[in-house]
Amino acid sequence: MAGELAFFELGVADTARGRAFYERLFGWTFSPGPGEDGYMIATPGVPGGMHGGDAGASPYAFFRVDDIEAAKARVVELGGGVDDNHDVEGEDDAQDQYGRFVLCRDDQGSPFGLFQAPTGAAPGQA
DSSP, X not given: OTTSEEEEEEEOSOHXXXXXXXXXXXXXXXXXXXXXXXXXXXXXXXXXXXXXXXXXXOOEEEEEOSOHHHHHHHHHHTTOEEEGGGXXXXXXXXXXXXXXXXXXXXXXXXEEEEEEOOTTOOTTOO
16 A cells, blocks of 8 residues: 555664664664665564664655655655665665665655565565
8 A cells, every 4th residue: 555654764873883772772673684784674563774874864754655666756746856866775686675765855845755665575565
């Protein structure tokens, strides 16, 4: 279903420190993710991720869409913006494994993200 909260992303300066902090705070489970030092985060609710080199960043909320290209076009059509430089990075098959993530801004400049599940993922799976 389009529009549901699907994923969150935490930006931190140092992912090893960030992982230790959130493991101790919430008991979250971390596994390797896309990028050199990225992590996927398993929580009791919405799944997440963590990336480094982004000290003091606010959490990013990503909303599920069925077709990310159509959703990006609709964001622009409605007066928002799309940052195509923030799609999944890493191995050649990263999009098949993790899906696609794109950062956007609404027509007032507020940030949010779009998420398209990986090919073959069951509905509700990240």
